Amino acid sequence: MAYTADKPKLAESSDELRTRIPGWGADLDPKDRPSVPKERFDPTLNGARWEFPERQPEKWPRERSIEHKFLTPVFGTSCPPKGLSGMIRRYSYRAYSEGRAAHWLLLLAADRVDAVESTLASFLTRHPDNPITETGVLSEFTHHGLPSRLRGKRVDRGHHLLDPVLVAAPWVLAGGAVYLALRRVAGRRRR
């Protein structure tokens, strides 16, 4: 078909589609869809009985975006900041807005520090981290790991090996560091 003003013809007409596909056209009118219009002003829409919600008690200095005027009245209390990662998080919230890459990069760095801190701390408990069970990697043997990965034209095969490297690298490096440190201490004692 040359480049003309006509819309290319479809293989099936609307009537044929209505017959073949259950519900075809049930939301045909673009104006009669739940998210149209995008903004629909109606303060009673949600049944809220408050103009501004009662405030939830703040049990520790809750970190917040500097783009907010104040601490929101309700907030999550999942994991208060702790340790070095907590210091990085608090600094990131205090110093940088959401518009600055530094804010997000510091938070990502804090996440990595948190993982290391928490793993080390777990070795002082009766429930140390176990990379075998925590990665769920044993499901490779119970849920058709290899056949699933080899089937069809999966394009992610090219980086499948990266995941175990990313997961194992910190453990291998930490193990190597501990080994070298112990060897050095043992060497000094022998001398």
Place this chain on the structure above:
Amino acid sequence: MRAMVYRGPYRLRVEEKDRPAIEHPNDAIIKVTRAAICGSDLHLYHGMMPDTRVGMTFGHEFVGVVDEIGPSVRNVQPGDRVMVPFNVYCGSCFFCARGLFSNCHNVNPNATAVGGIYGYSHTCGGYDGGQAEYVRVPFADIGPSLIPEWMDDDDAVLLTDALATGYFGAQLGDIVEGDVVVVFGAGPVGLYAAKSAWLMGAGRVIVIDHLDYRLEKASSFAHAETYNFGEYDDIVVHLKKITDHLGADVVIDAVGAEADGNILQHVTAAKLKLQGGSPVALNWAIDSVRKGGTISVMGAYGPMFSAVKFGDALNKGLTLRMNQCPVKRQWPRLFEHIRNGYLKPSDIVTHRIPLEHIAEAYHIFSAKLDGCIKPLIVPNPA
């Protein structure tokens, strides 16, 4: 109580945690009967989302039974079966009053660019999620709804995000009768978006992925024409060829931050975390939609920058529409569609896994093993 707990990238376990408490007069505590793992949970699992703290419980798709209510709660009572939208929202702020529940300004101190989401990092408010025996639900008079008696938990849990988001994504495409709609991604949201496109009168629905088993589901569940982009040197050229070299009228990105198809984009985003997300599907959407067309973005991206082909979007005069889904706005119509037999959400569920085995569930879903499309988590077997 038993709860899934994040331990660091690619690692999680089930731990004994304190049962959540009422922290605000309009809170409720829900005993979870069914939860799901969302594709976007994998971004947390892979360490892509900033401020994902060790110790957090994930899970923004869950349903359950009200166990306890705060003193100001009136609309639900202990014992009620409820479904909870993934959005935490107050119902009264500037945005909620306009129906933008996913953009609530009163629930997320950590960021103004995103509302509150259960179990989705501190960037989304720091709320623990529902992959646990119990979960705290703020504004219990606003978000939760009673599950209709005729609906089972498996269908209800899929309405809390995946189905509502796919349906919303099709709406953002502004589909009109006879439109050619391309959906990138045959995961749960993509499947529901493709199915929803027909409800809005699409004349042709095309789904693109690289996993054959998911494309088979797109064909059987969503009646879609399917193509595996791994079989084409350049999927954009193929899409142009099959749309008379004009391009599709509407393209829906249902992939998001960990898109494959370009090793540089994928590795820099998903592995090295140097971008907010790998915009491969979004860039393909920009390239394969027709000039003047519309792109709906439903795939989740992180808050950092991504290498998006914005110049082409400008030069083609595209409309880009996106948001986190305001879930509860979709429910009344979706209930009708389910009752009428147009949609059967749980048809895409492939795995039902006890909470105690959730580490395996994440691995299976993440590595796309065992034909996994949608895994449900059962914290409290009936």
